[in-house]
Amino acid sequence: MTSVVARAKCLVIKVGSSLVTDRGHGLDHVALARWAAQIAELKRKGCQVLLVSSGAVAEGMQRLGWRKRPHQLHALQAAAAVGQMGLVQAYETCFRDHGLHAAQILLTHEDLADRRRYLNARSTLRTLLELDVIPVINENDTVATDEIKFGDNDTLGALVTNLVEADVLVILTDQPGLFTADPRQDPHATLVREARAGDPNLVQMAGGVGSHIGSGGMITKVRAAARAARSGAHTVIASGHESRVLLRMLDGEMIGTQLLADTPTLAARKQWLADHLQVRGRLVLDAGATRALVHDGKSLLPIGVTDLGGEFERGDVVSCIDPQGREIARGLVNYSASETRRILRAPSAEIERRLGYIEEPELIHRDNLVLL
Numbered sequence: 001m002t003s004v005v006a007r008a009k010c011l012v013i014k015v016g017s018s019l020v021t022d023r024g025h026g027l028d029h030v031a032l033a034r035w036a037a038q039i040a041e042l043k044r045k046g047c048q049v050l051l052v053s054s055g056a057v058a059e060g061m062q063r064l065g066w067r068k069r070p071h072q073l074h075a076l077q078a079a080a081a082v083g084q085m086g087l088v089q090a091y092e093t094c095f096r097d098h099g100l101h102a103a104q105i106l107l108t109h110e111d112l113a114d115r116r117r118y119l120n121a122r123s124t125l126r127t128l129l130e131l132d133v134i135p136v137i138n139e140n141d142t143v144a145t146d147e148i149k150f151g152d153n154d155t156l157g158a159l160v161t162n163l164v165e166a167d168v169l170v171i172l173t174d175q176p177g178l179f180t181a182d183p184r185q186d187p188h189a190t191l192v193r194e195a196r197a198g199d200p201n202l203v204q205m206a207g208g209v210g211s212h213i214g215s216g217g218m219i220t221k222v223r224a225a226a227r228a229a230r231s232g233a234h235t236v237i238a239s240g241h242e243s244r245v246l247l248r249m250l251d252g253e254m255i256g257t258q259l260l261a262d263t264p265t266l267a268a269r270k271q272w273l274a275d276h277l278q279v280r281g282r283l284v285l286d287a288g289a290t291r292a293l294v295h296d297g298k299s300l301l302p303i304g305v306t307d308l309g310g311e312f313e314r315g316d317v318v319s320c321i322d323p324q325g326r327e328i329a330r331g332l333v334n335y336s337a338s339e340t341r342r343i344l345r346a347p348s349a350e351i352e353r354r355l356g357y358i359e360e361p362e363l364i365h366r367d368n369l370v371l372l
Contacts, residue, residue: 001194004234004258005249008167010048010129012233013039014157017054018174019240026062027055027090036094038246039134043100045250048129050164052137052157053091059083084138091136101133106140112159115315119332123360125164154220158227158235165367169228170249171221172240177257178218180205197229197259222259229261279330281310281337282319283363290322293329294371299362300331302343302351312337314359320369331369334360 005011015035022028039049057076060083061069070076088104095102105125111117128135139156154171161169181189195202206219218237225235238245238256249255285293289304300320312318313336320329335343340363342354348361 001254001258002252003236003249003254004168004260005170005236005246006252008047010050010164010166011042011168011170012050012052012157012161012164012166013170013172013246014052014153015054015172015240016153016174017058019172020053020055021058025058027059027086029090029094032090033094033097036091036098036100038244040095040098040100041247042250043132043134047250048166050125050129050135050137050160050166051091052153052160053087054138054153056080056083056087056138059086080139087138088136091134095134102136103128103133105135105137107137107156107160108140111140112163116313118163119315122163125160129164152220154224155227158224161228161233162231165231166233169224169233169235170246171224171235171237172245173221173237174239174241175218175237176239177237177255178202178205178222178259192257193254194258194260197235197261198226202259225259229259229263232261232263234261235259278317279319280316281308281312281333282321282327283308283333283340284321285323285328287323290328293320293369297366299366300329300364300369301348301361302335302340302363303345303347305340305344305363308337308340308344310337314339318364320364327372329369329371331364333364334362 020028020031020035035051039051042049057069057079060079060081061067063082063086064079066079070079084104084106088102091102105121107121111121125135137156137160139153157169157171160166176191178192178195179189180192183189192202192205202222202225203219206217206222221235221237225237228235236249236256236258238249242248242255245255283300283305284307285300286304286306289300292298292304293300310318312333314334315332317330318333319327320331322328333340339355343351346354351361352358
């Protein structure tokens with residue numbers, strides 16, 4: 001078997017608290033430098049990388065002189081706010097040694113539940129990747145409440161994977177991977193090398209809880225893998241204590257547990273677009289735009305739209321209608337109905353002049369469009 005990381009173009013890497021802290025006593029700067037060096041090498045070999053990193057609470061605890069992780073939400077928020085300063089500064093310093101920049105991205109569940117904020121977060125992350133910047137992502141603990149928390153960075157990693165349609169989610173922990181049972185209690189437990197993400201048997205296998213520094217456990221990783229698979233992404237759960245673990249997986253070495261998605265990334269997204277979202281409006285296309293979509297696999301530009309119907313907002317799903325009145329496609333639209341009326345039949349170079357700003361040059365990007 002070959003590691004799925006070897007074929008990946010875009011990776012979301014999640015590192016747990018035990019891998020970036022000195023046994024909970026603040027950040028382990030030597031460990032951070034090792035992660036930065038591996039990620040820099042991944043970048044040099046053509047991979048896009050997003051990093052979901054724990055460690056803010058542990059760093060805040062160390063700075064505040066706390067020995068035990070607090071249970072009260074406001075105390076955790078305070079520790080995270082203090083620790084986030086050191087975490088981002090440390091990563092920026094480490095990546096700068098390799099000629100790279102880091103960017104801090106703080107998210108809450110609300111950011112990904114609201115369609116407009118979801119698209120804004122997606123656009124920001126994609127732009128950072130295009131600029132060769134490493135997004136360092138964490139939960140926005142300072143403002144999150146129980147109702148809008150992800151709960152753990154495994155879940156956050158999966159949602160970021162969905163957000164940017166990454167190929168693989170790599171969850172690095174202090175365990176070798178997923179075992180058939182808890183190896184601390186069952187001497188016959190064996191490492192699961194490969195399985196299907198979402199297999200209900202995996203939940204039965206997963207057990208144990210996190211350390212007093214981190215949160216979650218193996219079960220959150222199994223559930224994160226199932227969530228990542230919804231957008232077609234595979235998941236690898238592996239020990240971050242393995243030497244050069246990321247680079248060895250990139251070279252094809254099987255390390256840890258691979259949980260495979262059934263559906264390829266693009267196919268999963270197109271299925272989601274076709275079946276699971278309510279259509280809010282329609283765009284009538286001319287013959288040239290119809291040909292560009294159906295035969296050439298192009299994005300839909302405003303110049304190719306002759307009319308529209310319905311009142312839709314940015315990020316809503318709209319139908320694309322050919323000149324004969326047939327629905328040929330549907331997709332996520334980048335402009336509201338009122339904005340679309342103002343840029344109808346206009347070349348993309350005219351969008352900013354007509355609106356005073358530009359969100360995207362396309363009305364619907366081909367990655368957000370499915371032919372019917």
